């Protein structure tokens with residue numbers, strides 16, 4: 001089970017995610033209560049060992065702008081939310097970066113198709129909102145055999161049942177491991193990774 005912990009903004013939360021066994025950590029580089037600057041992301045990146053994906057998260061930015069910001073932060077992964085095209089995938093890959101492409105449950109069959117992204121992410125309608133949804137609906141989306149992450153309203157309490165309901169390849173979390181909006185709870189981070197991998 002691939003586990004990404006997103007919205008990290010302190011060295012302590014990065015350490016908790018890494019030591020718990022997370023496969024990826026996310027730094028939000030777009031408007032959000034979790035937003036960090038590229039300079040701050042670069043500082044946090046110092047606590048991420050090789051082999052763990054460090055991801056810059058974007059929503060309304062163009063792919064080219066996201067690539068430029070990710071590079072400024074020293075990140076090798078970009079996560080793009082919002083309405084996207086196959087050209088965006090090429091833009092990220094041509095820059096030598098890897099891509100998590102985010103869609104929602106209501107995406108079209110074309111948007112669910114494999115555009116060559118490194119990972120697909122299926123999230124709630126509003127990313128980072130903590131809003132849970134009916135994860136079992138993913139069973140009809142034809143993603144068996146694809147590398148894809150389930151997100152939206154996950155928590156240490158529901159992650160195991162959500163993974164089973166959706167037959168998810170991996171998971172991504174932010175709100176469900178916080179004590180208040182934008183503030184990570186280190187015990188919840190550890191419990192989430194443990195329960196997801198267990």
Ligand SMILES: O=C(O)c1ccccc1N[C@@H]1O[C@H](COP(=O)(O)O)[C@@H](O)[C@H]1O
Pocket residue numbers: 006007026028030031032033034057058059079081121123124127128129130131151152153154172173174175176
């Ligand atoms: O976390 C944010 O603030 C955020 C902002 C803009 C785009 C994506 C964002 N996070 C992504 O949203 C989900 C987490 O959702 P939840 O809070 O656990 O319900 C995850 O994919 C994050 O990478």
